[in-house]
Amino acid sequence: MEKEYYPHIVEQYVQKQWEKHNTFHVNIDYNKKKFYCLSMLPYPSGNLHMGHVRNYTISDVIARYHRMLGENVLHPIGWDAFGLPAEIAAINHKISPDIWTKQNIKYMKQQLKFLGFSFDWNREITTCNDQYYRWEQLLFLKLYKLGLVYKKNTIVNWCPNDKTVLANEQVYKNTCWRCGNTIESKQMLQWFLKITNYAEELLYGLSKLNGWPKQVKRMQQNWIGKKEGIEINYKVYKTNTILKIFIQKKQYMHNISFIKLSLRHDFCKKISVHNVTVKKFLDMYIYQTSLKDNTLSFIHSNLFVIDHLNNKIPIIIVNIMPHNIMASIGTPLYNSEDYVIAHKYNLITYTENNINHLLHSSDIKSNLKPLFCQQKTFYSLNDWCISRQRLWGTPIPVITLTNGEIIPLKEQDLPIKFPKYLFDQYKKFDYNQKKIINLTWFNYNYNGQYAKREIDTFDTFIESSWYYARYTCPNYNKGILNADDIKYWLPVNQYIGGIEHATMHLIYLRFFHKLMRDLGLVYNDEPVKNLLCQGMVLSDAFYYIDSNHNKKWVSYKNVHVKYDDNNLNKIFIDNKNRILTRHKMIKMSKSKKNGIDPNSIIKKYGADTLRLFLMFAAPPTISLEWRASGINGMLKFLKKLWCFIYQYRLLPYNISISVNITQLSNNYNQKQFELHNIINKTIQQVSNDIHERQIFNTAISSIMSLVNYIMKYNINNLIDYNIVYYALNIILKLLYPFAPHFSYVLLEYFGNKNIDFLQWPKLFPIHNNQFTVSFNLVIQINGKKKYVTTIPIVDANNKKKIKQIVYKNNKISKHLEKIKIIKTIYIYKKIFNIVTLK
Structure with missing residues (x-):
């Protein structure tokens, strides 16, 4: 043993031992309790950031602890390797995204090993590997056969910067989740997964996720957005057209001021043919407004519906409607936006006495019976748009004939992968969709008929929606998943990742698990038992104001400190002696140039020091x-x-x-x-x-x-x-x-x-009558002091034993006669409080 601690010598030695003995590789062992510990799949960007390191340190701590409990621990790692960043980098560097990604994976893998994470590298998955995504393509074909996948011409979220469609979950405050640019609405032919078929189960299943943070469950509940009510038939005045109008609560019926129709309602399209004003409104908003834009616009249609008492109610067309509702009532008394509409058109709330009498009569059920069409439930959740307009992704395994008929390819055709020469083009010219479309490979001969291959690829969230299951059998080549491995390892016991994925990845993960369950591939309802959402890593950021009054962020490496003339106050300057402003602590990011390179910290302090600091500096869920x-x-x-x-x-x-x-x-x-x-x-x-x-x-x-x-x-x-x-x-x-x-x-x-499988320390209680080591414990009932008793120090950690001692004490027991005890609270070596039903 060296006299002093040299982290790098120690870490190199130990890491060689782990590699030599393949220490963390696991197989099924029915004699052991299994524990599946998983961190969210990393994207191979080229460098680990501190958020990565914190995430994987948390999972490693948990994995190593459970190994010491004698459990069979699965702790895998892989790479979420498809996606826009690699493709954009390939464009900028004129190289193949495949080469770029593989280089990044090699470098980041070495970084992870330097940090000493106990991953089973034998199970490493790379999602851009065709031997991974071939099974994803097969899963798509099975879902298509069941009618859970469809293609339609629809209005979608379009990011003009990334030049691709986004799912609703990938739009945040009308901006792209990845680049932050404002999105547009665009009509395109796109592929969708019927996640709405599972809306109710996704919602109900949240109640069973006892090991998930309440905040995540609440976010998913709000995103699914269930709204129940009734639909009533209303006839359009002087026509035979019937509109089905949604009403959430019966009491709203006597406060109807108008009917709201979504501009996407079929009736709006019909009347726009003869109504120029309505047509202009539709043309203005149906394409130019994001599906997630919250700015209300509206127009009077100059049409009316007739209720069952022959009262005329105006029809207002609006650009946004919640919960995918196409037609509902306007109630200014209960809704501030409805009040704005009513105020503009001077619409008086509809409160005829006969309707009030109808609603409040004792025979309300029979009176309302002719009004009801049916019970109705709406959800905010929309079907998942899975088409992406990029090459660096999983090809969708279908062809389209000249007559528009879609032909799914067969399992023996898989994997469908783009030919290498498509990616070689990155060395020659910037990405151009038209040139891609016209390439020969996309032409297909289908039984003598001319056909086109699908040019879109899957949303990369699909790859990360089922990877946790493939980790259990990464080398299985007879099907999507191996039943024996799935039955043993799933569900995931502990999942670790950021809360920002609550309404994207974590909803898709649950949805895909249910799809695979219904295909007989997995055998339980939920993929993850316990979820831990780690907080962000923050650091100081510094900037100066340039001649155009813009903030210019400065790397922490170029920030220096000097003191004022009184040697009291710090002044921050950069390499060019410009005075800098110190921003408050914010999330580490490339744009703010305040990220700390993990490699430099490991080099200076060692991996264990970094790990220990990240675990000690704050609770894992806090920034x-x-x-x-x-x-x-x-x-x-x-x-x-x-x-x-x-x-x-x-x-x-x-x-x-x-x-x-x-x-x-x-x-x-x-x-x-x-x-x-x-x-x-x-x-x-x-x-x-x-x-x-x-x-x-x-x-x-x-x-x-x-x-x-x-x-x-x-x-x-x-x-x-x-x-x-x-x-x-x-x-x-x-x-x-x-x-x-x-x-x-x-x-x-x-x-x-x-060493890596040593038993976790157990308590070894000792009792020695020779010593009277004890402490004074205050006994309270409902927070009021009643008595002070002595407890042997050996029982200081044993609440059960302390409770027995307290209850047997005559000074206390007399206060508890005929009183119901709700709970007890023990504050270590200080207070024992008995809470009773008063």
Whole structure:
């Protein structure tokens, strides 16, 4: 063992051991409980950012912990390799996106290995590999056969910057989710998946996801947007046309001011033929307004409907309607937008006494019966548009005849992949859709008939919607999934990723799982049991104002600090001596030039230091503020512990020992007895923080507290030496999920074998009547102090035992007679509060 801690020597040694022994590769083992731990699929952009590192460190901590519990842990990794960024990079660099992507994967894979993540690299998936997406194409063909996939000419979200269609879920505040540009509406022939067929199940299933954050479930619930009500038939005045009008609540019927029709209602198209004003309105808004634009526009149609009491109600055409409703009522009393419409056209709320009488009569059901058409449910959720106008994606496996008939290709034709020469063009000219369309490969001979191959590719969210299942059998070549692997490994026990995916990836993931279930490929209703959404990584950002009054962001590497004349206030300057403004901490990003390169941190501090800092700086669900002082503190802690262990082994008691803790504890003095109980408390706290609470910063804090206690502990004899040895082994095992390289070497130094599968520390309670180590505990009933009792220190962590002691105390039991106890609250070594039904 080296006298000082050198992270790079330690990490290189340990990583070679893992690679040599293929340590983290797993197979089915029916003798073990399985645990499937998964992080969201990374995109191979070329460099890891701190958000990646935090995400994968969280998953690695959880995976390593569960291995130490003796579970069979699946912890895979792969690459979400198709998509616009690679294609745009290929255009800019005049190279194939295939080459660009493979280069990035190679580099990022090495970065992940440097960080010591315990991935099973034997299961690595790359979604642009045709042996992955061939099964995706087969899945598409099966869904097409079932009628769950269709193609239609429709108005879609179009990003003029990325020149591709976007699903509604990929539009945020009327902008593209990827580039941030304002989107447009465009009419195109596109492919759709019938996610709306699963709207009710997607909504209902949220109630079963007890391990998912409430915020994510609420976001999905709002996105699905269920609205129930009734549809009533109204006849258009002086015509035979019947309109079905949706009414959410019966009480709204006596406050109807007008009827609202969506401009996409078929009736609007009919009247536009003879009504120039309506036609202009439709032409203005049906194409130019985004499907997700929230700006209300409207026009009076100068038409009316007649209700069942022969009252005329005006028809107003509007450009937006919620929940995909085509026709509903205008109720200014309940809706602010309806009030704007009513105010413009001077429409008085419809409150005839006879309608009020009708609605409030005792025979309301029979009176309303002739009004009702049917019960009706609407959803905000729309079918998923899966066509994308790019080459770097999965080709859609269909052809189209000259008469427009769509022919799905056969399984034996798969995989359908674009020929290599299509990508070679990136070396010669910029991407141009017309040139792509006219290439010979897209022409197809179908039984002597001329046909065209589909030129669109799948939305890349499809690749990331089923990858978790393919990880269970990545090399299986007889079908989409292997039943034995699926039954053993699914569902995912722990999924880790950003909350920004709540209404995109996480809805698609659940939807695809249900599709595969209905195809007999998986065997449960939901893909993921527990979801952890990690917070962002924030750092300082600096900028100056240029001559055009624009902000110019400056890389943190070029920021320097000097002080004012009084040597009190900091002044930030760049390399050209320009004075900079310090922005508040914001998310690390390329645009703000405030990203911290993980490689530079690893090189300076080591991977374990970085991992430990990311887990210690904040709870995983909270945003983390990057501070150099914090990472320095983590390195000092590791060095201090390393140095202490080195010195400990040099003490006079340095002999070959095997601690028998039972025999050892029989000879404890009071000081040793107290230390043992502190060790137990630490084990319990860290176990609970990782397993139940998933708050890793407090777990690390507890480990540090035990380390500090040990360092102050005086070793006077062999029992002291042995209990410290026992404590250090416990510390290194507790620390192992967070700093695996560091812990591996020191555990090995202490004589442990098979380090990565050592058993997680267990509590070893001890009882010694020789000592009266206890603490005073305040007993409360409904927050009011009733008594103070003493509790043995050995029971400090045992709430069940404390409850027994308290209930048996006569001073307390007399207050609890004939009173119902709702719950008890125990504040460690301070208060035991009994909450009763008052």
